[in-house]
Amino acid sequence: MSDDDKTPAREVIADYAQSHFRYFRTADGTVYAQKNGHPVARPIRSQGTTGSHRQELMVGLYRDGRGAFNGSAIKEALDLIEALALTENVQPVHIRVAPGFDGATWLDLGRDDGQSVRIHPSSWDITVPDPREVCWRRTQLTGELPLPAKNTDGKGIDLLMRLCNFANAETECLAIVWLIGCLGPSVPVPAPFLTGPQGAGKSTGGRMLTRIIEGMSGDLRRAPKDEESLIAAVAAGWVTALDNLSHVTPDLSDAMCCIVTGAESVKRALFTDGDVFRVGYRRPLLLTGIDVGVIRPDLADRLLPLRLERPKVRRTEAELWADYAEVLPVVLGSLLDLTVRVRAMEAETPTDLRMADFAHLCAQFDAATGLGALPAYRASLDDLNDDVIEGDLLAQTVLLHAETIEPGASQQMTSTEWLACLSRLYSGDDCRPLPKGWPTTGKVLSDRLKRLQPTLAARGVLVDAGRTKAGRYLEMTRALPPAPHEQARAF
Template sequence: MTEEEKTPAREIITDYAQANFRYFRTADGTVYAQRNGHPVARPIRSQGTTGSHRQELMVGLFRDGIGVFNGTAMKEALDLIEALALTEEVQPVHIRVAPGHDGATWLDLGRADGLSVRIHPTGWDIATPDPREVCWRRTQLTGELPIPTKDTDGKGIDALLRLCNFATAETECLALAWLIGCLGPSVPVPAPFLTGPQGAGKSTGGRMLVRVIEGMTGDLRRAPKDEENLIAAVAAGWVTALDNLSHMTPDLSDALCCIVTGAENVKRALFTDGDVFRARYRRPLLLTGIDVGVIRPDLAERLLPLRLERPRIRRTEAELWTEYAEVLPVILGSLLDLTVRVRAAEAETPTDLRMADFAHLCAQIDAATGLGALAAYRASLDDLNDDVIEGDLLAQTVLRHAADIAPSTAQRMTSTEWLHCLTRLYSGEDFRPLPKGWPTTGKVLSDRLKRLQPTLAARGILIDWGRTKTARYIEITRPSAVPPSPEQEAAF
């Protein structure tokens, strides 16, 4: 055979790849490869240690007796495949949890054979998803889950709660609500903040909750020092768990808010001048710590405080985790059973809470089990409002001033006039020095009050902004009575 009659290596690789793999692109233009009949997809440009598509091709070509090809031929083939895939239809890839057809959702068990859990309105099953329905993306943070046990009769939930040191029954039902929320691909859930005295097992309890969803390799980690590394860690997994937080900077607080409710990060693509890389993320988040200092109001509305107590009997780590690994299939099976029951329950969505999806989930839990999750969630938000007020001298000063306002009376001033009024009230007759961070201009005061508006409204102090013909103003009102909550109205 002459040199002209030989098939170029790049064509051999391309023909083999198109016969054994399906190629598609995501909305951000990344091209993925998916072996025929298998739900796991890999980006064709990945060089990761979890196995790249380039390695898949090399191994397949070698094992099928086609040959071993040099890097130039492989690069030229992949360049052509990528160009062809950019004309294909767009399909998303998912980590751990994904929406399916007919109202179902999928849970990736992280297994090499692609077996997953399909949670549907009438129950749940173990199956391999159709590659055109669900495409899983795997990273180093994707651990393997055991095959869940069927017909557990709730024994797994009892085992989990026995292993964790939750202080109250309300804390237990909020932890279960969060776990159920983690199985929903499109429902933002507040971040559990595990707190309690030293030695209460906060880190251990956090690991147990995380490993129900992420498997035995799931773990807690320290908060990254910069937002870019935090976003990279969040985008590579499903549940992000940060351990032993002792201080909450404004930047970290804002980043955590974005993780809970969702955001997008855009940065310049490597080795380019005009192209950008987009990273969308919304993930379940878990935090542990004894005290993080002052909590900002916007983060407080996205937190779920879970208090733990010191165990009466101490156990070794080896003994504890051996038992946990043995009961994890039962725990996961019980959680799936409970999830099906809760999703089938009908309940009204509370309209007065910011995390309305999670509040609706709590209402569904109450309808299915009668645990009182929604009341516990409201109580937890009330406690967090107290924490915000205790850590904010401006909020305390506004409450002191509002106490002297006649009920149902609105007091209206410009932001500068309010700044002088509140500053005089704080300083008092002895002119005590203003604390660090006290507003220095009317604009700064107005911005701070906008952050505190929901917190103060929960204490019956209403703040509003408006404009007259000559100037803008801030209005503070103390209503004659705080409107009752839906639960209080139902009690009557």
């Protein structure tokens, strides 16, 4: 056969690839390859050292007797396939948890055979999802989960609680509701903050909660030093667990808020002048630490404090984790059973809480179990508000001034007048110096009060801004105490 009659290598590769893989694009234009009949998709441009589509294609060609091809031919074939795939329908890819058809949700078990858990309104089962319903995206952070056990009668939850050192039943309820929330792709969940004295097993408890969702390879990490590194780690997994926090900087606090409720990062694409790529993320976040110092109000609204206590009997690491690995299939099965029960419940959504989806999930949990997750969640937020106030001298001064206002009455002043009023109140008769970080202008004071609005409102002090012909003003109102029947309904 002459050279002119030979089929170019790039055409051989392209024909083989299109017959063995399905190629599609996501909304951001990234092209993925999915082996026929398998739910796992890989980006075709990935140059990873293990598990990239390029390697997958090379191995398939060699094992099927098509030959070994050089990198240039494979690149040319993938360039053609990428161009063709850009005209295909858009389909999203998901890490660990995904929405499905008919109100179902999916949990990726991280297995090579593609078996996953389908959680539908009446039950759950283990099956391989239709590739057109769910496309899994896996990374090095995607660990393997065991096949969950059926017919556990809820004993897995009890086994888990015996291994953890939660301080009381209310904390246990909140931990379970958080785990149920992690199985929902559309439910933002607050970040559990595992606290307690030294030796209470905070890191161990954090690992146990994380590994129920991420498998035995899931682990805690130190907080990255910059936001870009944190976003990269968050985007590559589902549950992000940060260990032993002792201080939360303003930048890290803002990044955590974005992770919990969702945000998007836009960066310039490599080797281009004007193209960009988008990274959207909203992930469950877990934190551990004894004390992180002053908590900003917007982060406090997104935290879920879980207190642990020191165990009375110590166990070796090897013994503890061997027991955990043994009961993990039962724990996961019980959690899935409970998830189905909770999702089937009808409950009113509390309208006064920031994380309304999680509050609604707590109400559903209470309806299904008869326990008190929602009151425990409210109490935890009250405790966090106390922490915010104790760490903010401006908030303390505002509450002190509010005591001079009659209940139901309000007071209006410009931001500059408010600054002078609050500064005089703080300094007192002894003219003590203003603390570091005290607002220096009316504009700074106005911005600080806006951030403190939810915290102050929880203590019955409402701060609002307005404008008249004379200029802008700040209004402080002392709310009337709730009526007795409203207090009873709140609890």
